[in-house]
Amino acid sequence: MPAARNIAFVASDVPIAQxxxxxxxxxxxxxxxxxxxxxxALGGDGFMLGTLHATQALAMPVYGMNRGTVGFLMNDYGEEGLIQRLEAAEETVINPLHMRAVARDGQVTEALAINEVSLLRAGPQAAQLRIWVDGILRMEDLVCDGALVCTPAGSTAYNYSAHGPILPIGSDALAITAVAAFRPRRWRGALVPNRAVVKIEVTDPDKRPVMADADSRSVANVVSVEIRSEPEVAHRMLFDPGHGLEERLISEQFE
Incomplete structure (x- = not known):
């Protein structure tokens, strides 16, 4: 990036970051x-996501340094030579997902998610879901603990823990992944173009309540959630050379 003369430091609340x-x-x-x-941004991955959301209107690049736990989205922490690191950093641009969730009372909630939009059961019984892609019914009856749609940048997060695929950062695809699917037992999800509109309906919201979540913004008692990529929003992330998201996504698959 060009010369970084003016730096804005932001940090999570933990003492090590402060x-x-x-x-x-x-x-x-x-x-x-x-x-x-x-x-x-100084903190962990959750703080990095929060920083990207909070500063998206500024169109400002964000360089994270890990003062948290995993730090998948962060660079290594170091105090020396920061200006040189920033000037040598490589930029990755990612687009978030747009969530439009409709609750049982008719209230509509819209939010953006950099990693994933997930639907999770909110009661003792499994969720019962129906999945549409671009207006075509693709899954009539999915009984599971939940389902999610993720971006390439988020494919190593909750999606990977749910045995979903890791997507290359430049791929024009979104992953739909089931969480602990009961029926169909062997369904492991699907890949769809990133221009696709995915709609997930809750078929029995009274008996089997479901919540939706977009990067920790939660909506209770949803009946349907529409998810699509949001190309109008671009998050600019900076990484040290050789340690960008593309390399991390590849390395993650060999650990």
Missing amino acids: DAMARLSALYGQHDPRDADVIV
């Missing part, structure tokens, strides 16, 4: 995100 922000601000200065060349 301490890092104080040390880095003393070394490199602190600027308001609206006046900065780059935002440096």
